Amino acid sequence: MTTLKNDRFLRALMREPVDVTPVWMMRQAGRYLPEYRATRADAGDFLSLCKNADFACEVTLQPLRRYELDAAILFSDILTVPDAMGLGLYFETGEGPKFERPVRTESDVAELRVPDMNDDLGYVMNAVSTIRNALNGDVPLIGFSGSPWTLATYMIEGGSSKDFRHIKAMMYKTPELLHQVLSVLADSVTQYLNAQIAAGAQAVQIFDTWGGALSGPCYDAFSLQYMQRIVQGLTKEAEGRRVPAIMFTKNGGQWLERMAATGADALGLDWTTEIGHARARVGDKVALQGNMDPSVLYADASQIEAEVGRILADFGANDGHVFNLGHGIHQFVDPESAKIFVDAVHEQSAQYHAHR
Amino acid sequence: MTTLKNDRFLRALMREPVDVTPVWMMRQAGRYLPEYRATRADAGDFLSLCKNADFACEVTLQPLRRYELDAAILFSDILTVPDAMGLGLYFETGEGPKFERPVRTESDVAELRVPDMNDDLGYVMNAVSTIRNALNGDVPLIGFSGSPWTLATYMIEGGSSKDFRHIKAMMYKTPELLHQVLSVLADSVTQYLNAQIAAGAQAVQIFDTWGGALSGPCYDAFSLQYMQRIVQGLTKEAEGRRVPAIMFTKNGGQWLERMAATGADALGLDWTTEIGHARARVGDKVALQGNMDPSVLYADASQIEAEVGRILADFGANDGHVFNLGHGIHQFVDPESAKIFVDAVHEQSAQYHAHR
Numbered sequence: 001m002t003t004l005k006n007d008r009f010l011r012a013l014m015r016e017p018v019d020v021t022p023v024w025m026m027r028q029a030g031r032y033l034p035e036y037r038a039t040r041a042d043a044g045d046f047l048s049l050c051k052n053a054d055f056a057c058e059v060t061l062q063p064l065r066r067y068e069l070d071a072a073i074l075f076s077d078i079l080t081v082p083d084a085m086g087l088g089l090y091f092e093t094g095e096g097p098k099f100e101r102p103v104r105t106e107s108d109v110a111e112l113r114v115p116d117m118n119d120d121l122g123y124v125m126n127a128v129s130t131i132r133n134a135l136n137g138d139v140p141l142i143g144f145s146g147s148p149w150t151l152a153t154y155m156i157e158g159g160s161s162k163d164f165r166h167i168k169a170m171m172y173k174t175p176e177l178l179h180q181v182l183s184v185l186a187d188s189v190t191q192y193l194n195a196q197i198a199a200g201a202q203a204v205q206i207f208d209t210w211g212g213a214l215s216g217p218c219y220d221a222f223s224l225q226y227m228q229r230i231v232q233g234l235t236k237e238a239e240g241r242r243v244p245a246i247m248f249t250k251n252g253g254q255w256l257e258r259m260a261a262t263g264a265d266a267l268g269l270d271w272t273t274e275i276g277h278a279r280a281r282v283g284d285k286v287a288l289q290g291n292m293d294p295s296v297l298y299a300d301a302s303q304i305e306a307e308v309g310r311i312l313a314d315f316g317a318n319d320g321h322v323f324n325l326g327h328g329i330h331q332f333v334d335p336e337s338a339k340i341f342v343d344a345v346h347e348q349s350a351q352y353h354a355h356r
Numbered sequence: 357m358t359t360l361k362n363d364r365f366l367r368a369l370m371r372e373p374v375d376v377t378p379v380w381m382m383r384q385a386g387r388y389l390p391e392y393r394a395t396r397a398d399a400g401d402f403l404s405l406c407k408n409a410d411f412a413c414e415v416t417l418q419p420l421r422r423y424e425l426d427a428a429i430l431f432s433d434i435l436t437v438p439d440a441m442g443l444g445l446y447f448e449t450g451e452g453p454k455f456e457r458p459v460r461t462e463s464d465v466a467e468l469r470v471p472d473m474n475d476d477l478g479y480v481m482n483a484v485s486t487i488r489n490a491l492n493g494d495v496p497l498i499g500f501s502g503s504p505w506t507l508a509t510y511m512i513e514g515g516s517s518k519d520f521r522h523i524k525a526m527m528y529k530t531p532e533l534l535h536q537v538l539s540v541l542a543d544s545v546t547q548y549l550n551a552q553i554a555a556g557a558q559a560v561q562i563f564d565t566w567g568g569a570l571s572g573p574c575y576d577a578f579s580l581q582y583m584q585r586i587v588q589g590l591t592k593e594a595e596g597r598r599v600p601a602i603m604f605t606k607n608g609g610q611w612l613e614r615m616a617a618t619g620a621d622a623l624g625l626d627w628t629t630e631i632g633h634a635r636a637r638v639g640d641k642v643a644l645q646g647n648m649d650p651s652v653l654y655a656d657a658s659q660i661e662a663e664v665g666r667i668l669a670d671f672g673a674n675d676g677h678v679f680n681l682g683h684g685i686h687q688f689v690d691p692e693s694a695k696i697f698v699d700a701v702h703e704q705s706a707q708y709h710a711h712r
Binding site: 163164165168169171172173212213214215216217218219251253254271272273274277293295296298299300303307310326330332 | 630
């Protein structure tokens with residue numbers, strides 16, 4: 001493997017000193033980029049884009065050609081694992097992801113198996129190694145997965161949901177049945193992330209998009225517990241270096257202390273949590289990643305720069321900050337605004353890392 | 357005015373002793389009740405149901421005939437105020453509320469006026485006095501309004517939204533323009549709630565459904581500030597009794613201390629906040645209302661009762677708790693489950709109020 005030319009991202013995740021605050025953007029390979037839309041049109045549809053290593057590599061690299069990002073993230077879908085379990089993932093225009101065979105009954109649950117990482121998900125590992133090669137050591141590559149709870153919401157609802165009617169009915173009525181689903185998912189995600197690490201991922205992020213829809217006790221029992229099991233089962237080191245694990249629960253700002261106690265190296269923050277307050281709450285247990293509202297990118301340059309400055313000042317002169325948006329970049333953002341954002345992080349953060 | 361036969365709800369909001377914890381349900385007059393669906397069919401459509409005082413009174417009273425609820429809440433729409441501003445509210449089947457004329461430009465904003473509470477919103481005050489008469493002092497009547505920020509999201513987006521693209525672009529790009537909108541709305545909501553109080557409402561609730569989509573500093577500046585202005589402008593007393601004001605920001609659990617400092621008498625909590633923790637944070641500054649996940653009502657009787665018990669125990673032996681769901685009751689809930697819930701609150705809470 002080639003030497004890593006820019007390891008700010010990995011250093012910040014381990015709360016080690018850096019020259020400037022590293023930055024990347026969730027969903028940085030996405031619809032706001034015209035070149036992404038062109039590649040997606042070439043691929044035909046979204047799943048074909050994910051399943052072809054060359055296309056996936058191309059869109060992963062696109063934002064890195066435009067911006068001085070400090071990390072790349074594997075381009076893939078959050079629902080690859082349930083798809084590999086044979087639930088029949090498909091996309092209806094304007095409707096988001098759907099499953100042909102939602103998981104609702106005891107017999108549905110009994111049939112769930114950990115998918116084979118080579119046979120069923122080999123295309124993801126191909127994408128990881130292809131991207132890693134293409135990166136040529138420029139920046140680290142992040143692997144990722146949805147959290148068990150988040151994957152289960154799609155599997156049980158049969159798609160996106162506002163009220164999580166089916167999964168919550170299962171959770172409150174037959175909690176043991178849901179625990180069975182989550183247990184298979186936790187084993188699957190552990191193997192999935194470890195296979196990504198074996199294929200070349202240098203850090204991993206668990207996306208718990210829907211954990212914030214739970215009460216505190218249910219979050220602990222049905223989301224956090226399984227993420228903790230995954231974190232504990234992850235490969236800790238690869239190529240002689242720690243592989244940091246980032247845990248991100250959207251709307252999870254009330255539970256940061258509990259998340260920090262899981263063994264994760266870093267926590268992702270959405271924009272509803274003030275990062276200075278978060279830092280005070282978690283102390284030096286974990287690094288923090290975030291947390292600008294993606295909608296700030298609709299504003300003018302001076303306003304984007306001011307918001308970057310506010311967040312940097314709120315975090316203060318300390319190690320362990322990876323700058324990011326609090327959620328994925330929106331499709332209607334002007335790509336030029338993303339450049340202003342990324343450059344502002346590097347330019348304004350140097351002062352917090354100097355002379356230390 | 358007749359004497360109030362059951363004033364537990366008002367007493368709890370003022371943190372005065374009660375015999376059992378009072379309970380009501382957000383959206384208790386709603387689609388989960390077959391008699392509601394029948395009245396709505398008679399009325400023709402949703403807006404006709406809101407605008408006819410007899411229909412509105414009938415659906416307000418329906419849940420009180422089934423359950424031992426400790427309060428009634430005015431049946432009305434959250435968007436009556438922007439509708440009265442002339443924006444052309446309509447409902448598309450399955451799509452939620454829409455406005456014919458969204459507020460986007462400086463000239464759109466310049467045209468906004470506080471509506472006339474008699475001419476434009478007199479139908480709401482008619483409903484309040486009709487319901488108040490029909491209640492005959494059985495339980496208190498709650499008036500309500502959307503918060504300025506929440507109303508503005510619908511007015512500027514033109515309907516419901518996931519990402520609040522237009523209002524957030526306005527907020528970050530031209531904050532003064534949004535402040536103009538919010539200022540007119542704060543004046544309107546103050547007058548609107550005071551007119552409801554004059555017509556007979558005995559408590560009021562401000563629903564800030566979308567404040568939780570904001571960063572902390574933006575929540576303070578664009579939502580909380582205007583709710584505080586409303587609270588400060590409210591009629592404090594009617595019929596010789598305090599008219600308590602409840603402030604409810606969904607997903608606002610991170611900002612309870614700031615909400616408690618506004619002068620509101622009580623805070624509504626969704627289910628993501630643990631009520632014992634919330635109580636410790638706000639001390640004796642405010643009462644707390646909430647906070648069971650409405651999805652618990654999909655479970656069996658013993659599970660509903662256990663969750664009620666857990667929340668009561670978490671709040672503990674103390675004054676100032678109004679039991680409620682953390683959000684509106686879902687349309688697919690069995691009405692019998694709502695009865696189990698309401699009865700469980702009364703039966704299990706007596707122990708926390710005895711001998712004190």
